[in-house]
Amino acid sequence: MRGHILISHTHWDHIQGIPFFAPLFVSGNEWDIYGPKGLGQSLRETLAGQMRYTYFPVTLDQCGAKIRYHDLVEGTFDIDDIKVSTHYLNHPALTLGYRLEADGVAVVYCCDHEPYSRMLATSPGNFTGQDLRYAKFLNRADLLIHDAQYTAEEYPAKVGWGHSSIEYVVNLGHYAEVRRIALTHHDPLRDDDAIDRLVANVRAKLRQNASSLDVFAAAEGQIVEVAPSPTKGPARRAGEFQAEMPIEPALANWSVLLGIGDAKMAAALSEAVRAEGICAKFFSDMDEARTLIAKDRPSLVILEHDPPRINGMEMCHAIRQQENDRDHQLPVVMVAAQEDPDSGAAAGVTDWLIKPFTDAYARTKIRAWALRVACQWMRGAIPKDEQQRLASLRALRILDTGPEERFDRITRLASALFDAPIALVSLVDENRQWFKSCYGLNVKETSRDAAFCAHVVYNREPMIVPDTFQDKRFADNPLVINEPRIRFYAGCPLILHDGACIGTLCVIDTRPRPQEVSDVACLRDLADLVVQEIQHNISLRRH
Ligand SMILES: [Zn+2]
Numbered sequence: 001m002r003g004h005i006l007i008s009h010t011h012w013d014h015i016q017g018i019p020f021f022a023p024l025f026v027s028g029n030e031w032d033i034y035g036p037k038g039l040g041q042s043l044r045e046t047l048a049g050q051m052r053y054t055y056f057p058v059t060l061d062q063c064g065a066k067i068r069y070h071d072l073v074e075g076t077f078d079i080d081d082i083k084v085s086t087h088y089l090n091h092p093a094l095t096l097g098y099r100l101e102a103d104g105v106a107v108v109y110c111c112d113h114e115p116y117s118r119m120l121a122t123s124p125g126n127f128t129g130q131d132l133r134y135a136k137f138l139n140r141a142d143l144l145i146h147d148a149q150y151t152a153e154e155y156p157a158k159v160g161w162g163h164s165s166i167e168y169v170v171n172l173g174h175y176a177e178v179r180r181i182a183l184t185h186h187d188p189l190r191d192d193d194a195i196d197r198l199v200a201n202v203r204a205k206l207r208q209n210a211s212s213l214d215v216f217a218a219a220e221g222q223i224v225e226v227a228p229s230p231t232k233g234p235a236r237r238a239g240e241f242q243a244e245m246p247i248e249p250a251l252a253n254w255s256v257l258l259g260i261g262d263a264k265m266a267a268a269l270s271e272a273v274r275a276e277g278i279c280a281k282f283f284s285d286m287d288e289a290r291t292l293i294a295k296d297r298p299s300l301v302i303l304e305h306d307p308p309r310i311n312g313m314e315m316c317h318a319i320r321q322q323e324n325d326r327d328h329q330l331p332v333v334m335v336a337a338q339e340d341p342d343s344g345a346a347a348g349v350t351d352w353l354i355k356p357f358t359d360a361y362a363r364t365k366i367r368a369w370a371l372r373v374a375c376q377w378m379r380g381a382i383p384k385d386e387q388q389r390l391a392s393l394r395a396l397r398i399l400d401t402g403p404e405e406r407f408d409r410i411t412r413l414a415s416a417l418f419d420a421p422i423a424l425v426s427l428v429d430e431n432r433q434w435f436k437s438c439y440g441l442n443v444k445e446t447s448r449d450a451a452f453c454a455h456v457v458y459n460r461e462p463m464i465v466p467d468t469f470q471d472k473r474f475a476d477n478p479l480v481i482n483e484p485r486i487r488f489y490a491g492c493p494l495i496l497h498d499g500a501c502i503g504t505l506c507v508i509d510t511r512p513r514p515q516e517v518s519d520v521a522c523l524r525d526l527a528d529l530v531v532q533e534i535q536h537n538i539s540l541r542r543h
């Protein structure tokens with residue numbers, strides 16, 4: 001059995017079935033498990049945590065099946081011929097909604113989610129800001145499976161718990177022109193009859209309004225068939241960049257800018273920011289704020305609005321006036337006693353934090369926003385001939401062998417020729433890049449996800465990045481923000497006689513530098529020398 005499991009978040013009610021899911025224990029099975037990164041640990045670590053021996057006799061690593069884990073951020077990726085888009089939901093944990101598109105139909109799964117504007121949960125209103133962005137993610141879905149734990153009447157006692165009201169979900173479905181809605185995440189205090197009565201009410205209202213929207217309550221074991229709509233326009237794709245992001249994002253190098261009047265709240269919020277390993281910075285006037293934004297590239301601004309003591313709206317407006325890139329606005333979270341969607345939209349407020357709030361709630365919001373901003377760098381794609389390529393690489397029996405002078409002299413030369421501190425012979429293995437020779441670097445390997453060389457292996461062409469900070473693919477790559485702090489990269493592919501591209505010869509600098517065309521020819525010659533040495537291995541073994 002070969003399968004994929006998409007997890008919205010790792011709250012227990014969403015993962016407790018995993019230890020009892022028999023197909024994970026059958027050897028020969030292969031599973032891919034996808035989910036957002038939890039607070040402070042990877043998806044694999046979180047799932048393994050509930051199967052420690054205090055709780056369960058078999059650990060996750062002892063499962064018979066081969067399991068691959070994928071920590072996700074917001075974006076788009078493919079599973080076979082299914083397009084998967086992810087979207088952060090509003091919940092007190094980092095949570096993703098999934099939109100699956102295949103064969104002309106779109107199915108969206110969103111649990112657990114609370115409207116950003118609490119007004120929308122209790123009465124119909126305009127979708128603006130983050131709520132509008134969310135509605136677009138659902139646009140024209142053929143089936144929307146949505147959290148609908150409360151009624152509008154119950155909701156005011158549950159604000160901040162991260163769940164929706166049934167009324168909100170129906171309005172949302174209408175607005176986003178969804179065809180069918182499966183209400184789910186039913187309140188555990190409701191029995192089946194109570195749920196049936198709620199659905200009957202919704203349907204009666206829809207009939208009154210002559211609506212074609214089909215609403216039902218999802219049930220255990222239910223199978224729903226989805227066919228393409230004959231009238232529907234082209235489906236919309238959400239997100240542009242890759243959703244998979246399997247390594248620790250480098251939040252430590254980011255900062256959150258705080259403009260808070262209340263001293264106690266300022267202390268609590270900066271504590272919440274620091275608990276995430278992010279640096280908290282305060283400013284006293286707008287000039288200072290502008291300087292900090294230009295210099296520190298903060299990932300988030302939190303402002304308080306409580307006039308006349310402090311006017312967050314004015315500050316937000318000033319920040320927006322200074323921005324020239326409308327597509328990449330700095331998220332601004334407004335702390336206030338109540339939300340004001342209209343003035344908020346005019347001032348450019350991204351999200352609200354309504355007083356009073358718990359530390360945990362503030363922390364989740366901060367981390368979710370910081371992650372949304374930070375994780376945009378790209379992984380090198382997997383080449384089409386990956387299996388063949390790996391077979392050729394392994395047949396060389398060169399991986400994990402010791403250093404050899406015949407390779408080291410080439411990296412020494414490359415470093416000297418390019419006046420660069422680092423030169424590598426990097427071999428791109430299934431999940432890592434391993435260095436047969438590394439001059440100027442004290443690391444034997446890094447993950448493939450962060451590897452610049454993985455891009456070269458995919459494109460089979462030399463790649464020069466004059467300044468990583470100016471290149472969206474790499475600006476927040478962990479190898480750029482952390483050691484070795486790559487600012488310049490030039491790599492040439494190593495292509496064997498059988499056509500397999502197994503790695504690169506590359507030079508790296510910690511300073512940006514202008515691109516020079518002649519450099520490529522020189523690097524190509526050195527790469528040919530590396531290939532010659534590697535092919536030498538093969539001919540030696542033959543004779
Ligand atoms: Zn939850």
Ligand SMILES: [Zn+2]
Pocket residue numbers: 011013014111112185
């Ligand atoms: Zn839940």
